[in-house]
Amino acid sequence: QSVLTQPPSVSGAPGQRVTISCIGSNSNIGARYDVHWYQQLPGTAPRLLIYDNINRPSGVPARFSGSKSGTSASLAITGLQAEDEADYYCQSYDRSLSDVVFGGGTKLTVL
Amino acid sequence: QEQLVESGGGLVKPGGSLRLSCAASGFSFSTYYMAWIRQAPGKGLETVSYISGSADTIDYAESVKGRFTISRDNAKRSLFLQMNSLRDDDTAVYFCARDWCSSTSCYDLWGRGALVTVSS
Numbered sequence: 001q002s003v004l005t006q007p008p009s010v011s012g013a014p015g016q017r018v019t020i021s022c023i024g025s026n027s028n029i030g031a032r033y034d035v036h037w038y039q040q041l042p043g044t045a046p047r048l049l050i051y052d053n054i055n056r057p058s059g060v061p062a063r064f065s066g067s068k069s070g071t072s073a074s075l076a077i078t079g080l081q082a083e084d085e086a087d088y089y090c091q092s093y094d095r096s097l098s099d100v101v102f103g104g105g106t107k108l109t110v111l
Numbered sequence: 112q113e114q115l116v117e118s119g120g121g122l123v124k125p126g127g128s129l130r131l132s133c134a135a136s137g138f139s140f141s142t143y144y145m146a147w148i149r150q151a152p153g154k155g156l157e158t159v160s161y162i163s164g165s166a167d168t169i170d171y172a173e174s175v176k177g178r179f180t181i182s183r184d185n186a187k188r189s190l191f192l193q194m195n196s197l198r199d200d201d202t203a204v205y206f207c208a209r210d211w212c213s214s215t216s217c218y219d220l221w222g223r224g225a226l227v228t229v230s231s
Contacts, residue, residue, distance in 0.1 A: 002155065034215035038156075045221035046156065051212055057219060089156055093215045099172065100146075100216050102156040 003028060003094050004103035011109040012080045020106045022073045022090030028101060030071035033093040037066055037075045040087045050075060085110045113137035113220055115207045120225030127197050131225050133190040133207030141185035144210035147192045149203035197229045
């Protein structure tokens with residue numbers, strides 16, 4: 001059971017918009033720790049997609065955006081493309097565990 | 112080009128030991144916190160251990176405390192993970208990663224990973 005809860009799967013058709021939620025608590029996201037998002041394509045290492053809740057590293061398309069409110073965060077992907085099919089993970093810090101924590105991951109399927 | 116390359120993975124029996132290495136290039140290695148993050152087959156990500164640039168701050172996941180030791184050699188631009196008393200549930204791909212964010216840790220540079228299989 002992950003400290004950060006993500007839906008196991010989401011899906012969408014090409015061109016559509018999808019969102020992935022990351023639900024935490026007052027000991028992590030609600031404690032104002034930043035949330036980061038990673039994309040992991042099959043058989044590859046994770047790639048940093050969003051950092052500090054809303055920022056995109058150089059090279060990440062503007063189709064990807066992040067938000068945070070209260071004890072949860074979300075990743076939105078607009079203009080869905082076949083190449084977006086991957087696993088997505090949220091990550092933050094938990095002060096009760098004194099540890100970096102990841103969500104359980106969400107598998108995005110492009111229909 | 113910034114790069115991390117892991118080595119040292121393999122098949123080991125329960126109770127055995129293995130040492131992973133991570134060679135860094137293309138960036139100022141000594142100025143970054145570094146971490147080992149693992150992913151069991153078909154599972155999610157778990158931070159195993161991290162170490163500060165000067166190696167004066169180190170921490171481990173509860174699941175590996177007392178069995179794993181992280182270290183670094185800044186002169187050789189290398190990160191290490193000594194794994195002892197390995198168990199079946201240590202089987203995973205182990206990634207070396209650079210901690211890039213100044214507030215809450217985030218990992219912007221990853222190696223391709225080293226597969227560690229613990230099995231009799």
